[in-house]
Amino acid sequence: MTSSRPLEFGFVATASGGAGTSDRQMYRDLIGDVEIGLGLGYRTVWMIEHHFSDYFPTPDPLAFLSHIAGRFPEAGLGTCVLIAPWYNALRLAGSIAQLRLLTDAPIHLGFGRGTAKYEYDRFGIDMEEARVRFIETLRIVRDGLSKDSFTFDGQILSVPKETRLRPKAPLDNLHFYGAIGASPESAQVMADEGLPPICTTIGNLDAQAATLVEWAKRAKSHGFETNVPMPIMINCVIEDSDAEAVRQAQTHIPPFMKAQVDHYEADADHYKDIAGYKAWSNAFAGMKKRCDPVNIPPWCEWQLVGTPDTAARKLQSYIDAGFNMFLIHTATPGVPTGPRRRWLKRFAEEVMPRFTSAPASFHATAAE
Numbered sequence: 388m389t390s391s392r393p394l395e396f397g398f399v400a401t402a403s404g405g406a407g408t409s410d411r412q413m414y415r416d417l418i419g420d421v422e423i424g425l426g427l428g429y430r431t432v433w434m435i436e437h438h439f440s441d442y443f444p445t446p447d448p449l450a451f452l453s454h455i456a457g458r459f460p461e462a463g464l465g466t467c468v469l470i471a472p473w474y475n476a477l478r479l480a481g482s483i484a485q486l487r488l489l490t491d492a493p494i495h496l497g498f499g500r501g502t503a504k505y506e507y508d509r510f511g512i513d514m515e516e517a518r519v520r521f522i523e524t525l526r527i528v529r530d531g532l533s534k535d536s537f538t539f540d541g542q543i544l545s546v547p548k549e550t551r552l553r554p555k556a557p558l559d560n561l562h563f564y565g566a567i568g569a570s571p572e573s574a575q576v577m578a579d580e581g582l583p584p585i586c587t588t589i590g591n592l593d594a595q596a597a598t599l600v601e602w603a604k605r606a607k608s609h610g611f612e613t614n615v616p617m618p619i620m621i622n623c624v625i626e627d628s629d630a631e632a633v634r635q636a637q638t639h640i641p642p643f644m645k646a647q648v649d650h651y652e653a654d655a656d657h658y659k660d661i662a663g664y665k666a667w668s669n670a671f672a673g674m675k676k677r678c679d680p681v682n683i684p685p686w687c688e689w690q691l692v693g694t695p696d697t698a699a700r701k702l703q704s705y706i707d708a709g710f711n712m713f714l715i716h717t718a719t720p721g722v723p724t725g726p727r728r729r730w731l732k733r734f735a736e737e738v739m740p741r742f743t744s745a746p747a748s749f750h751a752t753a754a755e
Contacts, residue, residue, distance in 0.1 A: 392614065392711050394742050397431030397465060398424045398731060399620060399716040400455075402445050405723040406642075410444060416724050417445075421455055421462070423728055427735035431463030431495060433620070433714045436470055438506050442650035442720065449482045456490040464490060467585060467620055467714055468497035468566045471528075472520035473510050476544060479524065480531035480552055487556035495618065495712075497585040498525060499566030502667060503650055504657045518576065518663050519543050525563075525580060532558060564618060567598060568670075572663070574598045578605035586710070587620040590673070590689045595619075596708035619705060620714040622690040625733035629693040635726065636687050637680035642721030644677040691715070695737035702738065 400421050402413040421432050432455055434448040445451055452464045464486070471479070487494060500521040501507065507514040523541040530537040531552040539546040564585035565577030577584055584602050586595060603613040622640075626632040648654070653671035658664040676682045691698040702713070715734055717727040 392616065394706065395431070395616070395712045396429055396735075396739055396743070397433050397463065397712070397714050398429045399433045399435065399467065399714050399718060400424070401435055401443050401718045403443065403718050403720045403722060405721060413444075417718075418455075418458070419724065420718060420728065420731070421459060424731055424735075425459055425462055427732055428739065429715070429731075429735065431465045431493070431714075432459075433465035433467045433495075433497075435467055437503070437650065438473075439509050440505065440646075440650045442646045449486055452494075453486055453489055456486070456492070460490065461492060462490075463493045463495065465495035465618075465714070466497050467587075467618070468499035468564075470501035470506075471498045471524040472500055472512060472517050473506070474524060476524040476527035477531060477546065477550065477552070480528040481554075483528065483561070484532060484552060484554050484556040487558075487561055488554055491560070493560045493562065495562045495564065495616070497564040497566055497618070498582070499568075500663075502568070502658075502664065503652075504655075504661070505650060505652050514661050514664070516543060522576070522580065525565075525582070529563075532556070532561075562616060564616075567602070568667075574602045575605055578602045578611070579609065581606065581609065581611045583615040583617060585618045585620075588622070588689050589670070590686065592689065592704060592708055599709040616712045617710045618712040618714055619710045620716050621705070622692070622716045622719070623698065623730050623734050624687075624690070624692045624717070625695060625698055625730045625737065627694065629697050632693045632697075633684050633687050636690075636692050637683045639722045639726065640683050640686065640719065641678050641680050643719035644674050646720040647671075647674050648678060691734065691738075695733065698734065698738050699741050702742065706742070 400417050402417055404413045404416055434445055434451055435443045436448050437443045438446045448466045455462055500517040504514055519542050523544040527539050527546060530539060536549050536551040538549055563582055565582030567573045567577060567584040567586050589595060607613050624632045624636050626635055651671055653675055658667040677686055691701055717730040
């Protein structure tokens with residue numbers, strides 16, 4: 388299956404920095420990253436949602452994106468991702484409608500169910516309900532945005548009184564995606580809901596390509612369009628030699644892994660006993676190993692780490708797997724502005740031009 392969609396490149400804007408950077412400075416640096424990234428030709432600014440820790444402390448991406456829309460009206464806006472079960476669904480729908488009226492640029496909203504028990508516990512939400520809450524929240528949001536008025540009666544959530552969402556916003560330029568991570572059954576859920584997948588690199592491209600094929604096959608069975616944007620977030624370190632790029636990754640990526648291990652309480656291994664999350668036990672075991680720089684080189688093989696030529700070769704493999712929208716990620720915990728902006732610049736100037744006029748290929752023959 389071949390897609391006629393052109394490739395698109397955006398970048399992930401995060402609240403992060405070197406050790407000791409204040410939250411205020413991280414936010415200022417984030418805005419600086421946005422200005423630089425848009426000036427380099429990236430089309431979309433993507434933001435992450437997390438709460439209550441040092442791991443990407445941007446708890447309200449839609450509010451932050453509203454600010455970005457005012458500062459940079461040309462910027463496409465994206466979330467990677469909004470954690471649907473943590474929201475009041477009607478309030479979320481209203482926030483999305485409001486953002487849509489504040490920009491004419493494309494809005495790409497990735498939704499997920501969240502993986503941190505740490506955050507679920509503090510919100511007072513049972514993690515066993517995550518999947519149902521995710522589905523019902525998304526259905527309420529869609530009904531609110533698309534219908535004149537509606538009610539909803541779900542297993543957990545409900546809108547018992549006829550409700551009309553205000554403001555009303557046009558739905559053009561508004562794109563929804565569903566996160567598919569370490570849990571393969573998520574692909575079926577997203578296909579059933581008509582949500583294209585949004586992914587992050589997991590270290591197994593063959594498995595991810597097979598997941599896209601399965602998603603397309605199931606989505607097509609429901610009559611959904613499958614020639615759609617396929618976003619993936621991928622880390623990027625560009626240097627003059629592969630060896631130097633790996634060395635930089637060994638310096639800067641272990642703090643990123645340690646931030647994840649701490650935030651997700653990987654040592655407690657909550658996930659082996661939570662329905663729908665058991666696959667994450669192995670994922671977090673890998674993160675723990677990569678807190679040691681010695682274990683970073685194998686991780687680099689699945690990221691855009693290397694010379695521009697090496698990054699281009701790796702990028703092509705993701706294009707061949709079916710991805711056509713790339714969220715370039717250089718701003719991870721522990722990385723100062725200097726290196727992350729240098730990598731963002733080198734990718735934009737030395738890798739992106741090789742691909743920006745090329746169509747994406749989606750090898751999903753089983754879905755045809």
